[in-house]
Amino acid sequence: MKSSAQSRISNLQNHLSPLEANTKQLRSLVKISPQVSEALSNGRAVVALESTIISHGMPYPQNLQTAKEVESIVRENGAIPATIAILNGVPCIGLNEEELERLASLGKSVQKTAGRDIPHVVSHFW
Numbered sequence: 001m002k003s004s005a006q007s008r009i010s011n012l013q014n015h016l017s018p019l020e021a022n023t024k025q026l027r028s029l030v031k032i033s034p035q036v037s038e039a040l041s042n043g044r045a046v047v048a049l050e051s052t053i054i055s056h057g058m059p060y061p062q063n064l065q066t067a068k069e070v071e072s073i074v075r076e077n078g079a080i081p082a083t084i085a086i087l088n089g090v091p092c093i094g095l096n097e098e099e100l101e102r103l104a105s106l107g108k109s110v111q112k113t114a115g116r117d118i119p120h121v122v123s124h125f126w
Helices: 004-015 034-041 052-057 062-076 097-109 115-123
Strands: 046-050 080-087 090-093
Touching: 034 046, 034 080, 046 062, 052 062, 052 080, 052 097, 062 080, 062 097, 080 097, 080 115, 090 115
Parallel strands: 046 080
Antiparallel strands: 080 090
8 A cells, every 4th residue: 555655756756757759758757766765655754855955065075974974864763864956957856875976076066946946947957
């Protein structure tokens, strides 16, 4: 049985995964990490973590170390961390180590994005 959170995410993905006219393949416009998806499917706790502290809050590599420490604390307390960022125009819920590293190393060159800016930021990559 799907949790209500997983049902909402599935519904969102169904609405945001149109067929591409040229290739007739599905392309997801929201990426959810396998760990976050599995946790939601099983009704486990997921903690959303903002990524601005990684890109704009402190210098590299301190920012990366802090992000890893915060994610570790979340895991130690029984939840799954879901650091959220827009990478290459795709909203990502839960970053892997490579994505965290990339975000941290880019630092302040990453565009700061508030909720109102998401459509603009995403549309400029497509």
